[in-house]
Amino acid sequence: MARAREASRGGSAARGRKAPRSAQSKAERRSTILAAARDVFAKRGYHQATIDDIVAETGVARGTFYLYFEDKRAVFSDLMDRFFTTLTMAINRIDISPSATPVAEQARANIRAIIGMCLADRAMTKILLSDAHGVDPAFDRKLATFYDAVVQLLTDSLHDGQKLGIVADGEPRVMAYLTIGALKELLYQAVTLGLAEESAEVLTQQIFEFVSQGYLRVHPREPRAKKAR
Amino acid sequence: MARAREASRGGSAARGRKAPRSAQSKAERRSTILAAARDVFAKRGYHQATIDDIVAETGVARGTFYLYFEDKRAVFSDLMDRFFTTLTMAINRIDISPSATPVAEQARANIRAIIGMCLADRAMTKILLSDAHGVDPAFDRKLATFYDAVVQLLTDSLHDGQKLGIVADGEPRVMAYLTIGALKELLYQAVTLGLAEESAEVLTQQIFEFVSQGYLRVHPREPRAKKAR
DNA sequence: CCGTACACTGACGCCGGCGTCAGTTGGCGC
């Protein structure tokens, strides 16, 4: 008999991450696999990663993986969908009604929120910014849709801003591309170089200053020379 | 130009040189394959592309490919190396001696040159900006080295600019990331959306204005009264 | 204490894409 007591749940699970029989509910096991997959993708990149890598990282057998996911593509897609949702929820459409918080404050809050989410989940951020493109044609479309939505939102806001006179003249869509591009690169470097989470505030400030004033201080162009430092 | 093949065979110098058997010299055939590979990579993406795709596009047999290249990785690397060189040559280090062309002029010329090169070879630009990352660990390193060099060059220039008082205070490296990121995104969109080559001038102007003044025109510089960092 | 069901396992067979190499072609020197 001497059957291991149910205490094995937490205690003797010390033996690796070997899956205790009913220790994990189906949902929990699924999450475990997702987390392992995330780490593998972040470490090796989508194309270099194999199912074997993922199951090894999870600590289950190959067959188990297929009880929870269709294939590598599917885990990846699931991970990215969650991250898209997280990011989307972090962004609030700018409210331009006079009674609302100052527009600049709202814009800054959005930047801050995005940076915060990305620094909080570096693995996903790295995957999004360096591996998500070129996974396969279907996923590429999904990715493009996500970016388009973000760009469109920003473009609309910039357009509104122009009407209010707080955004310079110019093609709003181009400004949106420039902004998103700058943000992506900064985030990628921040995550890759392993910046501390506390840097979020500083980074936000840097980006905000950049879109506010740029950095080149050579013939001030005149009209807005008011603050040329 | 058919007779212009030399050195293809190292040994038998005694033998009279022969003209290429077909219409193409070895060098020309190599170029043909490179061009075909470039188109395939641009259309399908590196990972989706197969050797069979490339030889089909070239119009030669599978074996022929291996007379000119080691493997897919090698063609890709060759293509990218050439493009790196092209881009590198388009950039001139900023000369800050008083007698030189105005710094702003030089900066603008660099931006203009990069945009020009990229619009002139959209296929390579698309590959660089969307497929180059995650090809394999070795190539990733090469790519990182290239970007680091560009970022370093820009960082140095910004640092010089700060000393001259024509670049705002702040971390130059961060400014460099923001700038490169903005440029990359703009180029990617320009190439993907198929902007005409004539747009180069306009795009240059947009980027230049962006780094000069940003676009947000809301309280000029008063640091927000609230909790600063 | 037994029987069943269900989560889990991992060896196995399959397949797409790779790199090779024995064979073919055709230009060129003689």
Added chain:
DNA sequence: GCGCCAACTGACGCCGGCGTCAGTGTACGG
């Protein structure tokens, strides 16, 4: 015209990674 050899060809065998499925063992109801 003849022979030679570099250039080219494409069928073939190999392999890494995939998805499956017959088998294992444990929890739990009877």
